[in-house]
Amino acid sequence: MSTPFEETLNPLVHEPAPLRNKIMNSLRKAIETGALEPGTHLVEKDLCEKLNVSRTSLREALRQLQAEGVLTDHNNRGLTVVTVTRTDADNIYRIRGVLEPLIVEQFIENAPDEEIEALKKQSERLKKAYLEGNAEEIVATKREFYDRICTGARNPIAFDLLKKLTLLTSPLRRSSVVRPERRNQSIQEIDAIVAGIAARDKAAAKAAAEAHVANAAVSAFRVAYTS
Secondary structure, three states: OOOHHHHOOOOOOOOOHHHHHHHHHHHHHHHHHOOOOOOOEOOHHHHHHHHOOOHHHHHHHHHHHHHOOOEEEOOOOOEEEOOOOHHHHHHHHHHHHHHHHHHHHHHHHHOOHHHHHHHHHHHHHHHHHHHHOOHHHHHHHHHHHHHHHHHHHOOHHHHHHHHHHHHHOHHHHHHHHOOHHHHHHHHHHHHHHHHHHHOOOHHHHHHHHHHHHHHHHHHHHHHHHOO
């Protein structure tokens, strides 16, 4: 006779997680680079053909992205890329204004000297991307920069959240980061963040991170909402 506990156990369905993750990463990159703009309706058949994946694997990835708030289903008409309102964007930048200084502080607390040296090298690659002015390269290199900070901070949860927040505001970021004045400003801000980290000066590093996000918001809103 089975126990109540045993009756709750069912065979597990082994999801193709590695493939699902590859599909999710491909779709995230398409959203990040603008290949999939906000409001774009996703057609499963087309995506399966382009990605050369099964519908089952694709649906697993789409469900996860929907759960993360990156995709939405309006009136059961199929999934579309989420369109972020100005209010949503303002909230995202305000959250980033708290989150990024936090991970910078945790990086200082937890990262050994060799990780600080690696961050310095990564910051040089980021500044080079800013100087060259290619939006896709800037965004990708910026992601790697914060990946290194979150890794050193020992805070993968923060990085997952940061990736989602920045992905949702991808259109704003792409338009903003290529502005010459914003690129020059960003280089100075990255230098200030790294200098604070290198000195293990939490107050200076956090202030630099806060300023970086605040100025990013100003620049993004100026491009998007000023005629």
